[in-house]
Amino acid sequence: MxxxxxxxxxxxxxxxxxxxxxxxxxxxxxxNPSELRTCSAEKSETERIENAFRDAGDATxxxx
Numbered sequence: 001m002x003x004x005x006x007x008x009x010x011x012x013x014x015x016x017x018x019x020x021x022x023x024x025x026x027x028x029x030x031x032n033p034s035e036l037r038t039c040s041a042e043k044s045e046t047e048r049i050e051n052a053f054r055d056a057g058d059a060t061x062x063x064x
Contacts, residue, residue: 002018002029010029012031015034016031017031017032017034018030018031018032019032
């Protein structure tokens with residue numbers, strides 16, 4: 001375990017896993033990436049594109 005102050009300095013959040021690597025006189029912490037999870041919507045590609053375009057237009061023009 002790393003002390004909280006060190007985790008904050010290194011911007012390590014929550015359950016971020018690291019490996020300690022010794023290289024001569026140097027000690028490095030290497031982040032171990034977590035497994036990526038795929039999220040998907042129950043929509044077709046066309047629906048996703050149309051919604052993204054509409055949302056971007058609303059954000060840009062504020063419904064003008």
